[in-house]
Amino acid sequence: MGTIILAVVIILAIIFVKESLIIVSQSETMVVERLGRYHATLKPGINVIIPFVDRAKVIVALSRGRYIYTGKIDLREQVYDFDKQNVITKDNVQTQINALLYFQIVDPFKAVYEINNLPNAIEKLTQTTLRNIIGELELDETLTSRDTINSKLRLVLDDATNKWGIKVNRVELQDITPPESVLQAMELQMQAERNKRATILTSEGEKAAEILKSEGEKQSTINRAEAEKEKEILRAEGEAQARIRRAEAEAEAIRRVSDAVKDTKTNPANYLLARKYIDMLNEVASGDKTKTVYLPYEASNLMGSIGGIKDLFKD
Numbered sequence: 001m002g003t004i005i006l007a008v009v010i011i012l013a014i015i016f017v018k019e020s021l022i023i024v025s026q027s028e029t030m031v032v033e034r035l036g037r038y039h040a041t042l043k044p045g046i047n048v049i050i051p052f053v054d055r056a057k058v059i060v061a062l063s064r065g066r067y068i069y070t071g072k073i074d075l076r077e078q079v080y081d082f083d084k085q086n087v088i089t090k091d092n093v094q095t096q097i098n099a100l101l102y103f104q105i106v107d108p109f110k111a112v113y114e115i116n117n118l119p120n121a122i123e124k125l126t127q128t129t130l131r132n133i134i135g136e137l138e139l140d141e142t143l144t145s146r147d148t149i150n151s152k153l154r155l156v157l158d159d160a161t162n163k164w165g166i167k168v169n170r171v172e173l174q175d176i177t178p179p180e181s182v183l184q185a186m187e188l189q190m191q192a193e194r195n196k197r198a199t200i201l202t203s204e205g206e207k208a209a210e211i212l213k214s215e216g217e218k219q220s221t222i223n224r225a226e227a228e229k230e231k232e233i234l235r236a237e238g239e240a241q242a243r244i245r246r247a248e249a250e251a252e253a254i255r256r257v258s259d260a261v262k263d264t265k266t267n268p269a270n271y272l273l274a275r276k277y278i279d280m281l282n283e284v285a286s287g288d289k290t291k292t293v294y295l296p297y298e299a300s301n302l303m304g305s306i307g308g309i310k311d312l313f314k315d
Contacts (some may be wrong), residue, residue, distance in 0.1 A: 019049075020049060020051050021046055021047070024042050024072070028044065028074055029044070029072075030073065031059075032056055034053055034054045039054055041109060057071065058070065062080065073112070075104070076104070077169060079100060080123065084098040084177070085097060085127055090136060093179070095134070095139065095178050095179075096175070096176075097175065097176050102168070102172075104166070105166060106165055110165030111164055111165040125160055129156045134149070139178060139182065149173060150172060153171045154170060154171045
C-alpha cells in the first residue's frame with residue numbers, strides 16, 4: 001500500500017514539475033495569466049509557472065492561410081498574402097487587387113488584449129484602407145503609382161495598428177487586374193500610340209529627307225550658277241583679250257600703212273577705207289545672188305581712194 005502511494009506521489013510530482021516548466025523558443029513569447037489576470041510575458045528559454053493557477057493566453061494566429069489557436073506569439077516579421085478583392089477607381093472602373101503585408105508584433109500585451117482576432121483585423125483594415133486609397137485615383141494613376149499607393153497604405157496601417165502593438169514594415173501590391181474590356185481598350189490604345197509614334201518618325205524622316213534633298217538641289221543650283229558665272233567671266237575675258245589683240249593688230253597695220261605712204265600724197269585713211277570697200281564688194285559678189293540686194297552708193301569717194309592706191313603703186 002505504501003509503495004502505491006509513493007508511486008502516485010512521484011507521478012504527481014513529475015506532472016507538477018512538467019506543468020511548471022515552460023520552454024519558449026527564440027523569437028517567440030507567451031502571455032501568462034494567473035487566475036484570469038495578466039501575470040507575465042515569458043522570455044525565450046525555461047520559465048517557471050504555477051500549474052493550474054497560471055496558464056498561457058490563447059490567441060488567434062494565421063498559419064498557412066488558416067486561422068489557428070495557439071498560446072505562442074511569433075515575434076518575427078510575418079507576411080500576410082491577402083486574396084484578390086474588387087475595388088472601384090475614381091473613374092468607376094472595377095479592378096481586382098491583392099496585396100502583401102509585412103508586419104511584426106512589437107508589444108505582445110497589446111496584441112493579446114487590445115484586439116480579439118489580430119489577423120482578421122489586419123486583413124479587414126488593409127482591405128478597407130486599400131479601397132479608400134484606390135477610390136481616390138483613376139485607373140491610369142492606379143497602374144502607374146504603385147509606390148505611392150504602397151507608401152500611403154503603409155502609413156495608414158502603421159498608424160492604425162500601433163495601438164495593437166503591431167509595426168507595419170512594408171506593403172506591396174502584387175497584381176492589379178482591370179476588366180477584360182478595359183484591357184482590350186488599353187491594348188488598342190497602346191497600339192494606336194505605337195502607330196502614332198511610327199507615323200511621326202516616318203514623317204520626320206521624310207521631312208529630313210526633303211530638307212536634305214532641297215539643300216542638295218540648292219547647292220547644286222548655286223554650283224551651276226557659280227560655274228556659269230565663271231564661264232561668262234572667262235568668255236568675257238577671252239573676248240576682251242581677243243578684241244585687244246585685234247585692236248593691236250589693226251593699230252600695227254595702220255602704223256605700217258602710214259609708214260609706207262608717208263612719202264606720198266596718199267591719205268592713209270582713204271587707203272584703208274578703199275581696202276574695206278573692196279573687201280566688202282568681194283564678199284557681196286561671192287554671196288548668194290538670189291538673196292543679195294544691191295543699193296546705190298556714192299562711188300566718187302571710192303574712186304578717189306582707188307586712185308590713191310594706184311598713185312601709191314605708181315610711185
